[in-house]
Amino acid sequence: DQQVKQNSPSLSVQEGRISILNCDYTNSMFDYFLWYKKYPAEGPTFLISISSIKDKNEDGRFTVFLNKSAKHLSLHIVPSQPGDSAVYFCAEKGGKLTFGQGTILTVHP
Amino acid sequence: NAGVMQNPRHLVRRRGQEARLRCSPMKGHSHVYWYRQLPEEGLKFMVYLQKENIIDESGMPKERFSAEFPKEGPSILRIQQVVRGDSAAYFCASSPYKETTYNEQFFGPGTRLTVL
Numbered sequence: 001d002q003q004v005k006q007n008s009p010s011l012s013v014q015e016g017r018i019s020i021l022n023c024d025y026t027n028s029m030f031d032y033f034l035w036y037k038k039y040p041a042e043g044p045t046f047l048i049s050i051s052s053i054k055d056k057n058e059d060g061r062f063t064v065f066l067n068k069s070a071k072h073l074s075l076h077i078v079p080s081q082p083g084d085s086a087v088y089f090c091a092e093k094g095g096k097l098t099f100g101q102g103t104i105l106t107v108h109p
Numbered sequence: 110n111a112g113v114m115q116n117p118r119h120l121v122r123r124r125g126q127e128a129r130l131r132c133s134p135m136k137g138h139s140h141v142y143w144y145r146q147l148p149e150e151g152l153k154f155m156v157y158l159q160k161e162n163i164i165d166e167s168g169m170p171k172e173r174f175s176a177e178f179p180k181e182g183p184s185i186l187r188i189q190q191v192v193r194g195d196s197a198a199y200f201c202a203s204s205p206y207k208e209t210t211y212n213e214q215f216f217g218p219g220t221r222l223t224v225l
């Protein structure tokens with residue numbers, strides 16, 4: 001049973017445009033979400049998080065939106081840069097981390 | 110200030126052999142987590158340990174897998190009698206405080222296990 005789902009395996013975006021990565025979850029009790037970025041042959045690195053008491057959190061080019069009624073969160077990257085090309089995982093943290101399957105983002109120059 | 114270290118980075122074993130994966134947490138961190146990433150999947154939690162204690166092993170397969178985090182030295186994930194299905198990337202993460210919802214985990218680079 002996949003409690004955190006990323007339904008888009010990949011996303012391709014032009015440099016300078018917006019990247020929108022999506023994530024759905026099933027458990028309404030989940031209350032803290034994170035996005036991780038992963039380059040090949042490296043471990044995941046923390047990017048941004050959001051608590052369920054908020055619906056938006058912004059950090060530079062990265063903004064995470066949380067829609068609790070839809071059990072949906074999204075990561076917006078604006079403007080996208082070639083160095084953002086990586087695998088992005090959303091995760092829920094109610095103790096241990098529960099990860100989605102990941103979305104491969106490719107930003108073309 | 111070194112990050113989480115894992116070794117070896119790549120490990121090749123034949124079916125039936127044992128695999129030992131090591132994880133040295135960040136300095137000052139006393140909590141270690143192991144995750145496994147199978148091909149085409151996300152990372153899945155395996156086990157959470159403090160020094161000399163297993164706190165949560167709900168993600169560990171029932172047989173052949175064990176983990177420890179001794180008072181001295183690295184955390185070890187041990188897989189006995191490996192099978193092809195054990196081929197995966199194994200990631201270790203550490204955190205400094207008692208596990209809470211808001212406590213960030215820092216990940217190592219992973220060990221890629223290949224079972225021939």
